Amino acid sequence: MKNLAINGGPRAIEGVLPSFRDTTGRTFGKAESDYLREVMESGRLSFLTGPKTAAFERRWAETYGVKHAVAAANGTAALHTAVVYLNPEPGDEIILSPITDAGTVIPILSQLAIPVFADVDPLTQNMAPASIERNITPRTRAIIVTHVYGHPADMDAILSLARKHKLFIIEDCAQAHLATYKGRLCGTIGDIGCFSFQQSKHMTTGDGGMVISNDDGRFGRGLRHCSDKGWPRERGGRDHLFLAPNYHMTELQAAVGLGQLEQLDSFVTNRVCAADRLTELLADIEVQPVLPLNDTKGVYFFYSFRLDPGKLTAPVADIIKALVAEGIDGFIGYPGPIPLYRYPVVRDHKTFGNSGLPFTLVGARRDDFNSALCPEAEKACRETVCMWWNDRFEERHLQQMAEAIGKVVSAYRA
Template identity: 35%
Template sequence: MKIPVSQPFLDEEETKYVLSALGDGAISGLYGQYIDKFEEDFSHYSGCAYGIATNSGTSALHLALASLGIGHADEILVSSFTNMATFFAVLYQGAKPIPIDIEPDTWNINPALIEEKINEKTKAILAVHIYGHPVDMDPILKIAKKYGLYVVEDCAEAHGALYKGIKVGSLGDVGCFSFYANKIITTGEGGMVTTNNAEIADKVRSLKSLAFGTNNKFMHTDIGFGYRMANIQAAIGCAQLKKIDEIIDKKRKIAHYYDENLRDISGLRLPVEKNYAKNVYWMYNIVLQEGFNFPREFVMKKLTRDGIETREAFIPYNMQEIFIQKGWVREDECPVANYVAKNGFYIPSSPLLGKNELDYIISKIKDIRKGDGINGF
């Protein structure tokens, strides 16, 4: 038995849409019906007036920051515990990312630690809805209003997640999504910027497509980027969006099944769902604590031998050697993020998983905790 950490949820619907795009001969990011349709449908789904499709979640973040005028000497407050694409986007603009430690239960940015990091150089808070659980946005928005800061939401892992009944990506000034192959819905590669601000939307739309001029296309209005999503990718996105609620429902049921069967095992910290949140459980991350008796590397190796793929938790910004060596950050700045990074790992949570596979995974974790099958391993 081989059980992958994640698999895309694809069927004949994607094939139908792709063949339609191919039949039209419109496969680039400049022409074809599906770019506009995907942007309109996804922005509507996310509760936003505007959606701008991009070629990745990273480029969506970059465009969001660029559209806000973020640049050299600016500081952006970012959850330390995230995919490094979040930090790279800040660095692309020449700005300085300031890592903020995380909450020990949600693994999201800790709002209580933000104000002490704000100074005259601070321009924005970049809130990452990690693993599909929404950030506690009310205190973030309150702080942003108090200091005149932008709020950018990194929703790469949180399509459809709700904060107090409101879709993520519509709460701040700009939302950024990823449609990489392992995301809630996928276009293979791709991203989306969402906003309710027409000026920001126009700026993002221009920048993503080389900032072509309006009167003379080749008289450019800014330093633009080649960040367009292809029409054929958008076609896949349109098909995926039709089943997003089904995918989220399956992901949530899988997470709840894990919760029911793993919560009594000593030494495991499982994902949470706060009363203000609807968690879409992009990944089911487990953090080993005192009492489990075996280190993460051993557990992952044993599960791999049993045919169960696992993946380490993200390594935070303050633990990345490249940034430590440059003197930009100290490793000990974010102790909670460090602990999760060193002790966390994902187990499979694809919507394609059935009860037999889930029971097998659960049984193997329980066996490790009991020490069964450990001798000679």
């Protein structure tokens, strides 16, 4: 134990690892600068007068081979746009994972729909189809499928449930840029796909998002109108057809997005290569990496691994402190040490004033958001180490990370 950095020993990782937080781990090239300059020199910072947002949407649609791509202010906005498009009745239910960002549940609550949490598969930490099925009721309208850590969920099983129960599938690809399931790009497998370009994502515009779909308005609403105040601008004049937020992306974000998209393939390839190499280096260490399913391409938003508390002399939270002291950029569990439903917004219905809406709607489903709700998600949050991942990791970084993990895990082995 003496040689652990947390006890004053030498750190396994020299210096700091490349990080999404700054230029150590974010690559902005000449294209981003040129496009940004064009926007500034044109004086056209809004999509209403400038061409960059439309160009970014076009390129994203081409990359994904879809008919519609609508840029949004951020990933939560993209998901909210998708839920506005679905137009649920208040009290309708939408199934989601407890292992995801708050940005997945906020749109559901904002539209007065009820979030219903399906438990996860212990290996992938994506929603388990059997748990989804158990949670389907006559009021279920949709499933939001988060491909967590960038690893595709079990889409064949989920699609077959959707077909059987006539459910709409929203893919939350905020962590899954260019991930594929059986050769198909995530975001194009369900009915609608949502992306985030927040600072930590595979590519970034600071904040930003995108919604894609091949759907032509089956719920009587145009996708673009769902993030534009319900406004059918293409008809000319001013009209507001239904309640919808304003989630425009700016031309500044789109300028950066266009440049980043040119590099996205190499960002993703580098992340995956680095992750595969770390998995090799960890082969003899008692940790269980969270890996993509067979026949899928997972794109490693985080590199996550499970620890078995029964085989350790200290709680996982303490092990993580020791790892951080060695220089690892990581934390316990996703979205944290507890699943999403145990945060006050969901658990205590901290929504609209003191109304408790939508949970207090007459006839609405009322789950107890306690630790008994999704046992596998509870365990996963307690036992998983998530490491921020980066396309700039080199062999020396990966060697040092493996050394740090090996050193700490063996020091705490029971």
